Amino acid sequence: MPIGVVLPRDADDVAAALGVCREHEAPILARGGGTSLAGQCCNVAVVLDFSKYMNRIVSIDPERRLAVVEPGVVLDRLQEAARPYGLAFGPDPATHAFCTVGGMIGNDACGVHSLVAGRTSQSVEELEILTYRGIRTRVAAGGEGLPPELRDRLLGLREGVADLVRSRYPRIPRRVSGYSLDELLPERGFHVARALVGSEGTCAVLLGARVRLEPSPRSRALVVAGYPEICLAADASPLALEHGPIGLEALDGAIVEGIRGRARAAAPALLPGGHAWLLVEFGGDTDAEASERARTLIAALGRRPDAPATRLFEDPAEQRRIWEIRESAVGLSARAPNGRDRLGGWEDAAVPPERLGDYLRDFTSLLEGFGYTGVLYGHFGEGCVHTRLDFDLASAPGIAAYRRFVEAAADLVVSYGGSLSGEHGDGQARAELLPRMFGEELVAAFREFKTIWDPDGKLNPGKVVDPLRLDEQLRLGAGYASARPRTHFPFAEDDGSFGRAVLRCVGAGKCRKTDTGTMCPSYMVTRDELHSTRGRARLLFEMLKGDQLRGGWHDRHVREALELCLSCKSCKSECPAGVDMAAYKAEFLSHYYARRPRPPQQYAVGLIFRWARLASRAPRLANRVARLAKTGVGVAPQRELPAFAPETFRTWFARRPPPAAAAGERVLLWPDTFTNYFAPERGRAAVTALEAAGFRVEIPSRVLCCGRPLYDCGMLSTAKRQLRRVVSELREEIRAGTTVVGLEPSCTAVFRDELPALFPHDEDSRRLSAQTLSFAELLATRSWEPPQLGGRAIVHGHCHQKALWGMDADVTVLSALGLEVELLDSGCCGMAGGFGFQRDHLDLSIACGERVLLPAVRAAPADTLVVADGFSCCEQVEQTTRRRCLHTAEVVAHAFEQPPYDLARVL
Ligand SMILES: Cc1cc2nc3c(=O)[nH]c(=O)nc-3n(C[C@H](O)[C@H](O)[C@H](O)COP(=O)(O)OP(=O)(O)OC[C@H]3O[C@@H](n4cnc5c(N)ncnc54)[C@H](O)[C@@H]3O)c2cc1C
Ligand code: SF4
Numbered sequence: 031m032p033i034g035v036v037l038p039r040d041a042d043d044v045a046a047a048l049g050v051c052r053e054h055e056a057p058i059l060a061r062g063g064g065t066s067l068a069g070q071c072c073n074v075a076v077v078l079d080f081s082k083y084m085n086r087i088v089s090i091d092p093e094r095r096l097a098v099v100e101p102g103v104v105l106d107r108l109q110e111a112a113r114p115y116g117l118a119f120g121p122d123p124a125t126h127a128f129c130t131v132g133g134m135i136g137n138d139a140c141g142v143h144s145l146v147a148g149r150t151s152q153s154v155e156e157l158e159i160l161t162y163r164g165i166r167t168r169v170a171a172g173g174e175g176l177p178p179e180l181r182d183r184l185l186g187l188r189e190g191v192a193d194l195v196r197s198r199y200p201r202i203p204r205r206v207s208g209y210s211l212d213e214l215l216p217e218r219g220f221h222v223a224r225a226l227v228g229s230e231g232t233c234a235v236l237l238g239a240r241v242r243l244e245p246s247p248r249s250r251a252l253v254v255a256g257y258p259e260i261c262l263a264a265d266a267s268p269l270a271l272e273h274g275p276i277g278l279e280a281l282d283g284a285i286v287e288g289i290r291g292r293a294r295a296a297a298p299a300l301l302p303g304g305h306a307w308l309l310v311e312f313g314g315d316t317d318a319e320a321s322e323r324a325r326t327l328i329a330a331l332g333r334r335p336d337a338p339a340t341r342l343f344e345d346p347a348e349q350r351r352i353w354e355i356r357e358s359a360v361g362l363s364a365r366a367p368n369g370r371d372r373l374g375g376w377e378d379a380a381v382p383p384e385r386l387g388d389y390l391r392d393f394t395s396l397l398e399g400f401g402y403t404g405v406l407y408g409h410f411g412e413g414c415v416h417t418r419l420d421f422d423l424a425s426a427p428g429i430a431a432y433r434r435f436v437e438a439a440a441d442l443v444v445s446y447g448g449s450l451s452g453e454h455g456d457g458q459a460r461a462e463l464l465p466r467m468f469g470e471e472l473v474a475a476f477r478e479f480k481t482i483w484d485p486d487g488k489l490n491p492g493k494v495v496d497p498l499r500l501d502e503q504l505r506l507g508a509g510y511a512s513a514r515p516r517t518h519f520p521f522a523e524d525d526g527s528f529g530r531a532v533l534r535c536v537g538a539g540k541c542r543k544t545d546t547g548t549m550c551p552s553y554m555v556t557r558d559e560l561h562s563t564r565g566r567a568r569l570l571f572e573m574l575k576g577d578q579l580r581g582g583w584h585d586r587h588v589r590e591a592l593e594l595c596l597s598c599k600s601c602k603s604e605c606p607a608g609v610d611m612a613a614y615k616a617e618f619l620s621h622y623y624a625r626r627p628r629p630p631q632q633y634a635v636g637l638i639f640r641w642a643r644l645a646s647r648a649p650r651l652a653n654r655v656a657r658l659a660k661t662g663v664g665v666a667p668q669r670e671l672p673a674f675a676p677e678t679f680r681t682w683f684a685r686r687p688p689p690a691a692a693a694g695e696r697v698l699l700w701p702d703t704f705t706n707y708f709a710p711e712r713g714r715a716a717v718t719a720l721e722a723a724g725f726r727v728e729i730p731s732r733v734l735c736c737g738r739p740l741y742d743c744g745m746l747s748t749a750k751r752q753l754r755r756v757v758s759e760l761r762e763e764i765r766a767g768t769t770v771v772g773l774e775p776s777c778t779a780v781f782r783d784e785l786p787a788l789f790p791h792d793e794d795s796r797r798l799s800a801q802t803l804s805f806a807e808l809l810a811t812r813s814w815e816p817p818q819l820g821g822r823a824i825v826h827g828h829c830h831q832k833a834l835w836g837m838d839a840d841v842t843v844l845s846a847l848g849l850e851v852e853l854l855d856s857g858c859c860g861m862a863g864g865f866g867f868q869r870d871h872l873d874l875s876i877a878c879g880e881r882v883l884l885p886a887v888r889a890a891p892a893d894t895l896v897v898a899d900g901f902s903c904c905e906q907v908e909q910t911t912r913r914r915c916l917h918t919a920e921v922v923a924h925a926f927e928q929p930p931y932d933l934a935r936v937l
């Protein structure tokens with residue numbers, strides 16, 4: 031737990047914060063994205079978080095291929111700025127979308143392309159630093175800019191250990207362990223800046239960096255080769271290297287197993303047969319050149335006796351999907367099929383690439399000896415192997431075994447001439463083992479190096495030198511007691527334990543990405559860890575642990591962190607570890623409000639099905655009352671409340687003339703509360719469209735509601751009652767196998783997700799879940815004659831739909847109408863049911879929408895259709911842009927009706 035957190039806006043803020051810390055002798059931890067894996071970005075210290083404000087790209091000089099950046103800039107932002115010049119920052123860790131350049135410098139990070147780009151140290155030209163004692167200076171090659179005293183002491187250190195450094199440092203590309211004293215050698219140009227790279231915030235605080243950019247290949251081709259097991263893939267790596275790839279990675283079957291069956295995960299089906307895969311990427315000036323190189327390798331692999339199954343990926347979108355599997359490996363492999371957690375702790379050793387196959391055979395024997403299982407993957411082109419293993423770090427014998435294992439594994443790596451860390455750094459997890467790799471004399475030199483910069487030992491203490499033990503301050507530890515509070519959700523996939531569920535988060539930080547996808551809308555806007563999925567998971571963990579957060583289910587800090595969670599479910603599919611914060615929030619709120627009154631808006635929104643039913647008796651009067659009550663229930667004055675329709679969908683359905691008897695499939699259309707009472711035109715359109723497509727449409731005979739808004743407020747007892755009623759009322763239809771067609775994605779999501787989650791052992795609930803299709807899914811999976819509408823449509827997907835069943839069917843159906851369809855990467859619209867109507871949420875809600883969706887709608891030509899199936903998504907669009915927003919059913923219905931209406935009309 032940090033002492034406090036400072037969010038500096040500029041170097042003067044950093045200096046001021048340091049001044050205060052000096053006065054109080056407080057230790058300091060500089061931090062970027064906090065994605066480190068060896069414990070180097072956690073400390074009982076004042077945290078300087080550079081990611082929120084000190085993230086500017088100061089300049090890019092395309093002529094000299096240099097960029098000057100602040101430490102908090104996310105790598106992908108730098109890449110975007112460099113791309114127009116055909117340049118890129120070479121090192122590319124898997125966390126590129128959310129790790130910072132400062133953190134990369136702290137860890138000497140590198141990634142898939144380190145074969146050509148090297149480690150971060152090779153791209154650093156100059157650093158601007160501040161020491162704990164307040165020396166602010168620039169450091170570069172030749173020791174330029176250094177105060178003479180520091181310079182002399184560094185030269186003196188070099189003098190004493192130069193020969194030892196030359197003889198003892200492993201000659202491998204991925205030596206990340208230890209300080210980079212080799213950079214001080216005369217043959218390296220006494221590069222003081224590069225010597226500081228990888229020092230994990232223990233020597234100086236970084237204020238800015240001048241880094242080199244490299245031309246990036248215009249075209250890429252990816253070969254994937256499948257092997258029966260990972261050691262054989264490692265044996266083939268030297269041959270692959272001979273063909274000059276720009277990336278050479280490996281994955282084992284356990285990772286791919288981890289994603290099979292996940293609703294919206296990258297497609298393992300793309301991989302060729304096998305249980306382990308080599309991913310070999312080639313670059314070129316043209317597509318043909320890159321592909322030609324790839325084909326030459328495929329031919330060479332095919333000539334070997336152990337010829338693998340191979341597949342060539344030339345399409346960048348498909349290549350991206352393969353890389354997504356690789357980049358999500360940490361999260362995807364976090365839990366074994368047997369339910370045990372797979373942990374870091376020994377995860378990135380590197381050996382000479384040509385000895386990798388033999389090393390892996392010895393390493394797997396070592397694992398067997400300890401009875402550990404896990405996943406193996408990594409940067410095989412440079413001999414770096416990632417593992418996540420099922421260590422037991424919650425019992426004294428388990429922790430003792432862990433210690434014996436890492437000591438033996440360290441000796442094994444050293445016997446191969448390797449490095450304990452080939453990527454993630456030493457932090458606390460490996461620092462204690464450094465004498466085994468470097469010997470005591472070099473470790474003493476590391477201590478001296480640290481003392482030259484930080485004589486008070488206040489910068490990230492206990493890491494790299496004079497370390498805390500590798501088995502102390504563990505997240506769980508021998509005293510950990512797994513909390514199993516009574517909950518509404520059974521958390522069946524988490525061993526029935528809410529405590530296990532919140533442990534899913536491995537801290538990887540993908541929820542801090544801001545450019546694409548939907549997770550996590552509140553972080554995308556606030557850029558505040560408190561409002562990230564990770565921050566929330568962390569607070570729930572602390573709440574259950576109870577030593578730092580003592581309020582249990584009533585803790586206001588947790589309440590505050592969950593306040594801006596839009597319950598969008600995006601984490602459920604986009605978080606590689608499957609953190610399901612919407613469910614955790616609903617569970618938390620149900621306990622938080624168990625014995626206290628809720629704010630009025632929760633009763634207004636959560637119980638909307640009751641109010642709407644009442645209102646339907648006198649909708650005009652109800653609309654007047656609602657307008658008057660708006661402020662009292664916390665609705666923002668800028669928001670217009672959706673109006674109750676003069677006639678409900680059910681009333682229309684009951685009074686319409688009976689349709690001509692259709693011989694087609696009989697389906698049960700679900701008249702959700704929003705469609706029935708607020709937007710019956712969507713229901714009418716669905717009936718028109720489905721009947722025109724040949725279906726027999728019926729609706730449930732009784733008024734029912736799935737209870738969607740109840741989850742957002744945590745009214746789970748009521749929600750469960752509602753669902754029991756639904757299942758009971760629909761029992762005959764369910765057992766007859768009737769397809770239930772949902773129009774509102776969030777209601778369809780209740781049947782798909784909450785229903786089986788709450789009643790995992792109820793057969794009818796499982797049936798209903800499996801028999802529920804969205805409107806577009808029904809049409810996309812049945813044969814019908816689509817009428818031709820033509821024109822263009824931009825489509826925004828509801829978060830719940832994107833998280834659970836995706837947008838493929840919608841695109842298929844709209845395209846079948848002859849529309850040119852653009853699916854927006856628009857994330858969350860920001861409305862999220864009743865969330866965006868609330869006064870306290872208005873700014874966040876609008877900011878979410880203004881990220882991509884609303885500008886895209888405004889920029890769309892007037893004759894372009896704006897399509898969104900979510901009722902609240904359409905409210906957001908219509909209230910902020912005055913453009914009409916349509917449900918897919920409305921578009922299909924209008925296509926059937928000739929001539930079609932002016933669908934794109936402005937409101
Ligand atoms: C899923 C996953 C995949 C990963 N894949 C890779 C990979 O492919 N390659 C790789 O190299 N790493 C990888 N990592 C580790 C990590 O993401 C990288 O090392 C990353 O560069 C760290 O950046 P960050 O912004 O998160 O830094 P942080 O974790 O915040 O900090 C890293 C270190 O730098 C120091 N630091 C940060 N800012 C400053 C500053 N301003 N001044 C002084 N010191 C500072 C910190 O004290 C800390 O010691 C992975 C991690 C995860 C979770
Ligand atoms: S919530 Fe998921 S994406 Fe975010 S840090 Fe945790 S594991 Fe990673």
Ligand code: SF4
Nearest residue numbers: 550595596598599601
């Ligand atoms: S449900 Fe949505 S808003 Fe909430 S934590 Fe997950 S991604 Fe973020």
